[in-house]
Amino acid sequence: MSGFSSAPGAGLVSRLRVCRPGEQLLWATARSAFYLDVEGLDEVGNPRGSLLGRGARAVGRGVGEFAVEFVGSVVFGPSEGDSGNNNKPVADHLVFGPGPGCLAHQAVPAIGTPGQRHGSVWTLTAQRLVVSRVVAAKTEPEPEKSFLGKTMSFGKSVVDFGVDVAKIVAGSYHDYGPNTSGEPVVVPEMAVVHEFPRGQIGGVGPSERKGKPCLRVSFVDGSGVDFVFAQPEFVQRAVELTNGAR
Numbered sequence: 001m002s003g004f005s006s007a008p009g010a011g012l013v014s015r016l017r018v019c020r021p022g023e024q025l026l027w028a029t030a031r032s033a034f035y036l037d038v039e040g041l042d043e044v045g046n047p048r049g050s051l052l053g054r055g056a057r058a059v060g061r062g063v064g065e066f067a068v069e070f071v072g073s074v075v076f077g078p079s080e081g082d083s084g085n086n087n088k089p090v091a092d093h094l095v096f097g098p099g100p101g102c103l104a105h106q107a108v109p110a111i112g113t114p115g116q117r118h119g120s121v122w123t124l125t126a127q128r129l130v131v132s133r134v135v136a137a138k139t140e141p142e143p144e145k146s147f148l149g150k151t152m153s154f155g156k157s158v159v160d161f162g163v164d165v166a167k168i169v170a171g172s173y174h175d176y177g178p179n180t181s182g183e184p185v186v187v188p189e190m191a192v193v194h195e196f197p198r199g200q201i202g203g204v205g206p207s208e209r210k211g212k213p214c215l216r217v218s219f220v221d222g223s224g225v226d227f228v229f230a231q232p233e234f235v236q237r238a239v240e241l242t243n244g245a246r
Contacts, residue, residue: 017190097223104223110194
């Protein structure tokens with residue numbers, strides 16, 4: 001369970017900022033980095049000079065393994081005795097498909113740059129799979145103040161500081177990370193960058209990538225997204241929520 005100092009979870013953010021009125025939320029998950037497992041492309045989307053044997057790859061067919069061990073190390077972290085590539089983030093989700101132009105690959109320009117860290121929230125509702133990101137708050141520049149205005153502002157800040165100190169000494173004032181007692185918890189504004197309508201989603205179920213449990217959202221053309229989780233129980237729970245469990 002997250003503490004009061006934690007930022008709102010993906011589920012709460014999705015319910016308040018992503019879901020439309022009356023739209024049923026099934027599950028949501030926050031993600032930070034992804035790579036591609038698309039036939040004919042490398043892990044960041046460049047065309048492959050050599051496919052290294054099409055039969056060696058089983059993209060989206062249940063095997064879920066990369067043919068090139070280097071790619072597996074970059075995506076899933078180094079194996080024992082291997083330092084890996086520290087310049088690339090480890091993926092927590094993968095976009096896979098049978099070739100360029102598939103449904104999953106078409107969404108890549110909107111959802112982010114493969115191999116780069118970015119924050120996103122993936123939300124599955126009864127109507128769609130949504131990808132959203134936090135909207136940065138705009139800060140308006142303060143107008144230039146006169147000398148008298150600056151002096152009055154300085155005096156006010158001294159008074160406010162004294163009041164705050166009194167509250168702290170009295171034990172009635174606390175800061176909890178980005179949250180402050182007596183004030184509403186901040187829920188960030190979200191912008192939808194892409195969505196897959198229900199008609200494009202073929203199924204949701206468990207999968208595996210190099211021994212790591214994944215939740216696979218498959219699209220009707222054989223492409224999809226694998227979300228990597230630390231425990232298989234998390235995957236099973238997401239499947240249950242997809243099927244209407246509470």
